[in-house]
Amino acid sequence: MPKVNSIRQAPSPIRWLRLIAFLYGLVAYGVFLFTIVYAIGFVSGIGVPKTIDTGPEASAIDAFSINTLLMALFAVQHSGMARKGFKNWWTRYVPNCIERGTYVLMASLCLMFLYWQWRPLPTVVWRVEDPDIFVMIATLSFIGWATVFASTFLIDHFELFGLRQVAANLRGRGIPAPQFKTPLYYKFVRHPIYLGFIIAFWAAPIMTIGHLLFAAVTTTYIFVGIFFEERDLLELFGEQYRQYKRQTCMLIPWRKLG
Numbered sequence: 254m255p256k257v258n259s260i261r262q263a264p265s266p267i268r269w270l271r272l273i274a275f276l277y278g279l280v281a282y283g284v285f286l287f288t289i290v291y292a293i294g295f296v297s298g299i300g301v302p303k304t305i306d307t308g309p310e311a312s313a314i315d316a317f318s319i320n321t322l323l324m325a326l327f328a329v330q331h332s333g334m335a336r337k338g339f340k341n342w343w344t345r346y347v348p349n350c351i352e353r354g355t356y357v358l359m360a361s362l363c364l365m366f367l368y369w370q371w372r373p374l375p376t377v378v379w380r381v382e383d384p385d386i387f388v389m390i391a392t393l394s395f396i397g398w399a400t401v402f403a404s405t406f407l408i409d410h411f412e413l414f415g416l417r418q419v420a421a422n423l424r425g426r427g428i429p430a431p432q433f434k435t436p437l438y439y440k441f442v443r444h445p446i447y448l449g450f451i452i453a454f455w456a457a458p459i460m461t462i463g464h465l466l467f468a469a470v471t472t473t474y475i476f477v478g479i480f481f482e483e484r485d486l487l488e489l490f491g492e493q494y495r496q497y498k499r500q501t502c503m504l505i506p507w508r509k510l511g
């Protein structure tokens with residue numbers, strides 16, 4: 254009898270696969286956390302060895318081309334892999350539960366590559382001389398980052414970064430369907446995470462050409478990303494999202510709710 258029990262309790266191959274998928278999701282999340290925290294240092298120039306204004310010297314034209322290519326690589330990965338058609342195709346080969354984690358991992362690797370290969374363009378465009386205004390602008394940038402983090406928790410932090418999916422799979426449950434949400438300030442702006450990024454990138458007490466290039470290209474990319482994201486959200490949530498779009502501003506809450 255004890256032998257029968259021990260056979261019954263032995264983890265099946267499926268359980269092992271679920272555990273491996275869960276650990277993979279955890280690693281992907283850890284890499285993402287490191288990458289996003291590093292991004293704060295990279296953009297602000299504080300606390301990390303390689304920042305937006307440091308790195309191998311290059312001519313202005315080389316630096317401009319390399320940096321633009323690095324941002325284009327990230328944009329293609331980040332937008333391409335988020336599209337429904339791509340997801341439908343590659344989840345034929347990759348289990349559904351690790352699709353989001355893999356997406357997050359790939360985006361993090363593209364960003365790390367960008368940090369590593371980024372060439373500085375150190376000419377100063379503006380420099381705030383007044384120490385109080387300097388601190389105010391630097392603080393505003395951190396408020397932007399805080400908005401990004403807080404908003405991920407409002408939407409669903411663990412689903413956005415793939416942990417909820419691998420945790421559900423580990424428990425033998427299906428992947429939870431995405432829910433439409435408008436918590437707190439999502440009632441006033443549809444894209445607080447992107448607004449937070451824009452604030453974090455532009456609120457710079459010392460703005461170099463390199464930083465300006467980064468802020469300008471990422472802001473343009475955010476608008477392109479919003480176009481594709483909203484097209485998908487309309488398809489996913491239908492009338493609910495159409496009404497939300499009619500009543501709520503995209504980034505800046507400048508008009509009243511309808």
Ligand SMILES: C[S@@+](CC[C@H](N)C(=O)[O-])C[C@H]1O[C@@H](n2cnc3c(N)ncnc32)[C@H](O)[C@@H]1O
Nearest residue numbers: 404408432433434435443444445446447448486
């Ligand atoms: C990086 S988040 C950005 C969310 C939002 N655009 C923002 O800036 O706060 C992208 C994911 O959020 C989801 N999403 C965006 N708005 C949402 C909402 N109101 N409710 C639920 N999910 C949403 C999208 O489907 C997408 O998977």
